[in-house]
Amino acid sequence: xxxxxxxxxxxxxxxxxxxxxxxxxxxxxxxxxxxxxxxxxxxxxxxxxxxxxxxxxxxxxxxxxxxxxxxxxxxxxxxxxxxxxxxxxxxxxxxxxxxxxxxxxxxxxxxxxxxxxxxxxxxxxxxxxxxxxxxxxxxxxxxxxxxxxxxxxxxxxxxxxxxxxxxxxxxxxxxxxxxxxxxxxxxxxxxxxxxxxxxxxxxxxxxxxxxxxxxxxxxxxxxxxxxxxxxxxxxxxxxxxxxxxxxxxxxxxxxxxxxxxxxxxxxxxxxxxxxxxxxxxxxxxxxxxxxxxxxxxxxxxxxxxxxxxxxxxxxxxxxxxxxxxxxxxxxxxxxxxxxxxxxxxxxxxxxxxxxxxxxxxxxxxxxxxxxxxxxxxxxxxxxxxxxxxxxxxxxxxxxxxxxxxxxxxxxxxxxxxxxxxxxxxxxxxxxxxxxxxxxx
Numbered sequence: 001x002x003x004x005x006x007x008x009x010x011x012x013x014x015x016x017x018x019x020x021x022x023x024x025x026x027x028x029x030x031x032x033x034x035x036x037x038x039x040x041x042x043x044x045x046x047x048x049x050x051x052x053x054x055x056x057x058x059x060x061x062x063x064x065x066x067x068x069x070x071x072x073x074x075x076x077x078x079x080x081x082x083x084x085x086x087x088x089x090x091x092x093x094x095x096x097x098x099x100x101x102x103x104x105x106x107x108x109x110x111x112x113x114x115x116x117x118x119x120x121x122x123x124x125x126x127x128x129x130x131x132x133x134x135x136x137x138x139x140x141x142x143x144x145x146x147x148x149x150x151x152x153x154x155x156x157x158x159x160x161x162x163x164x165x166x167x168x169x170x171x172x173x174x175x176x177x178x179x180x181x182x183x184x185x186x187x188x189x190x191x192x193x194x195x196x197x198x199x200x201x202x203x204x205x206x207x208x209x210x211x212x213x214x215x216x217x218x219x220x221x222x223x224x225x226x227x228x229x230x231x232x233x234x235x236x237x238x239x240x241x242x243x244x245x246x247x248x249x250x251x252x253x254x255x256x257x258x259x260x261x262x263x264x265x266x267x268x269x270x271x272x273x274x275x276x277x278x279x280x281x282x283x284x285x286x287x288x289x290x291x292x293x294x295x296x297x298x299x300x301x302x303x304x305x306x307x308x309x310x311x312x313x314x315x316x317x318x319x320x321x322x323x324x325x326x327x328x329x330x331x332x333x334x335x336x337x338x339x340x341x342x343x344x345x346x347x348x349x350x351x352x353x354x355x356x357x358x359x360x361x362x363x364x365x366x367x368x369x370x371x372x373x374x375x376x377x378x379x380x381x382x383x384x385x386x387x388x389x390x391x392x393x394x395x396x397x398x399x400x401x402x403x404x405x406x407x408x409x410x411x412x413x414x415x416x417x418x419x420x421x422x423x424x425x426x427x428x429x430x431x432x433x434x435x436x437x438x439x440x
Contacts, residue, residue: 009055017057048346064292064349066356067092071104072371079372080353081288086397088284091379092372102241105374107367112183113159113232114336116191118176118199121220126165128211129174133163136205143201144194151190156181158194176202179232184362186295186338188226195224228299229306230336235363237370238330239378246327251386258327260385261320268316278377279308279317282331285376289369293357294343294350300335307334318377331374335366401429411436 008016017035021028035058040046050056062082067089070077079096081089099105122129140161141148148157159179166173176198180191199221212218246254268278283301290297308317318331339362343350354360357368398419402412414436415429422428 013050013056016055020057045348052343052346062291064353065089067096067372067375069093069100070096070368070371070375071100072107072367074104075358077358077368078356079289079368080292080356081285081372082292083284083288085284086400088288088376091383092285092375095375095379095382099239099241099375099378102239102245105237105239105371107235107237107371109363109366110234110236110332111232112181112363112366114180114182114187114191114226114230115232116178116180116195116224116226118178118195118202118224119222120174120176120199120202121172121222122174122215122218123172124212124215124218126167130163132206132209132212133161133176133202136201137161139205140198140201144197147190147193147197151182154183156183161198182338184339185341186336186362187341188296188299189341191226192224195226199224228303228336230303230334231307231310232334233336233366234332234334235366235370236330236332237367237374238328239374240326240328243322243325243327254327257382257385258322261327261329261381262322264381264385265316265318265320268318270315272314275308275314275316278380279305281380282317282333282373282377285372285374286333286335286369289372290337292350292353293337293339293365293369294347294353295337296342300337303334303336318374329374329378331370331377333370333373335369337362337365337369339365398424398429401426402433405430405433407433 005019008019011019017032018028021031021035025031038058038061040049040059046059049059062084064080064082066078066080068078070079079092081092083089141158144158151157157180159181162177162179164175164177166175176195178191178195178198180187180194182190203217203219203221206212206218209218243254243258246257265278268275283304286300286304287297290300304317305314308314317333318329320327320329322328338344339354339360344354345351357365360368398416399412401424402415407415411433415432418432419429422432
């Protein structure tokens with residue numbers, strides 16, 4: 001255990017498992033059996049999964065559920081969600097059903113621009129650099145033509161290449177700030193390939209630019225990489241209804257419910273400790289759909305939280321208001337998603353998820369994902385300002401507790417019935433199970 005391993009990647013999967021099991025687990029035979037238990041019996045399908053990443057040992061399962069009854073821009077959806085947390089799918093489904101009877105969700109894409117940057121150092125005259133970059137704009141595009149031709153045929157491609165002076169932050173630091181349209185692809189590989197070509201063009205052309213002759217080197221490229229901050233790749237999701245229509249949902253007057261919802265959002269806007277949890281609830285819905293559709297939820301998370309901090313203070317992503325007797329609840333959120341490329345065409349369950357969603361385009365998927373996040377946020381706030389978050393969550397968590405306690409199927413049925421009228425806590429479940437077993 002205290003010795004490094006050489007050539008681990010060259011071992012077979014079985015050899016990797018054996019090495020891990022015998023050096024890092026207490027019961028190697030049980031570990032090997034468990035890891036192999038999660039292999040798919042279809043060898044070709046298992047090989048596909050093995051080749052998604054490096055040093056694969058087995059498959060790691062997450063439940064794939066579905067939240068039905070989402071009406072979005074007049075179209076009905078059942079939304080696939082891959083997540084391990086209890087109550088998320090149920091809460092989203094409940095919110096979808098509530099708004100189904102009130103016109104459903106509305107969503108619109110506000111922009112689809114994505115950003116990449118070439119970061120470089122230059123210590124010459126700033127004016128000469130500006131002149132140089134402006135002069136080689138056509139060269140950037142010509143050199144990248146082999147990369148952009150197919151994207152341009154579909155209406156995408158390079159939108160702009162802008163020089164940005166960052167020397168107030170770091171001495172000599174400049175960047176090419178580049179905007180792209182990647183259509184139905186998330187576009188990471190396309191953008192990074194273009195950026196690396198821009199960097200090569202920048203260095204090559206700098207070597208031929210006479211005013212840079214005394215600089216050695218004229219330009220030093222540090223790195224070329226896309227950004228996961230996409231404030232111009234934005235989608236809005238919203239719902240609204242007369243305040244009076246909220247009464248049946250909350251058990252309190254519609255006016256009181258609306259007032260509390262608006263105040264709850266105001267708290268999240270003013271208090272970062274609350275805003276983080278508030279937005280995490282939104283991401284419960286967002287990430288579950290992003291994962292189910294084979295997109296990069298880490299990139300989405302990073303971009304979303306940066307967007308929530310764009311004012312210089314971390315704030316709520318969602319907003320609420322009451323105006324002229326109408327309650328309105330909405331959210332703008334940056335989402336760089338793809339429906340082609342990556343796992344979308346490789347992972348069999350991802351393909352099924354896209355089929356369930358009626359094979360959406362990337363802009364349509366942006367709208368669906370945003371709506372799932374808004375629904376989740378509405379459901380959480382509704383619970384918080386009425387009955388509290390734990391009643392519904394712990395009801396959904398009951399099965400997890402019973403499974404931890406190795407309850408039988410009959411015991412589960414008995415305890416689920418019992419807790420229809422009792423408060424769920426871990427201690428209460430333990431005592432009820434013990435009492436039930438004592439009667440046998």
